[in-house]
Amino acid sequence: MLMARVMKADLEGLVVAAETVAKGGIICYPTDTVYGLGCDPFNTNAIMKTIAAKGKREKAMPVLVRSIDDAERLAFFSESARRLTRTYCPGPLTIVLPARDDIPNVLSSNRTVGLRSPKQAVCQQLLGLCSGHLVGTSANLTSNPQQLQRKKL
DSSP: OOOOOOOOSSHHHHHHHHHHHHTTOOEEEEOSSSEEEEOOTTOHHHHHHHHHHHOOOSSOOOEEESSHHHHTTTBOOOHHHHHHHHHHOSSSOEEEEEBOTTSOTTTOTTSEEEEEOOOOHHHHHHHHHTTTEEEOEESSOOOOHHHHHHHHO
16 A cells, blocks of 8 residues: 655655655655655665656666765766766756666666756755755656557547
8 A cells, every 4th residue: 555645845844754765765855857756775675666656667767966975975986077066066967977886786777877966955955864865766657658659549
């Protein structure tokens, strides 16, 4: 059974969301571009729940980070990647880098990870409460070509 709880995006609500992530749950939260569906990127079971909620997908899910220091816990940075990230983050840049060994394969099957630091204040505050990182896929369902064909009829 799916249980959902709507919270205000105030400190109390963000603490509840962070506690949900810490317990292996998934949350929906605002970013600067979309509502994100997310979980702890180091928790394989939570990632699988997120994939099940979103729908089977081919593309890897990015990870949102609060800062470059948090990003370096997830990926290996070259000096040029570090400069690029310092110049454009936080902001609308997703950078794909070699993933660190402790990133679950289900999140990084090709051993790379897409990282992004959103500018949105509520998201930044939530990231701070979630150890600096969250899976950051859009809350939209993954499209199913058969469903799309039926809608056109």
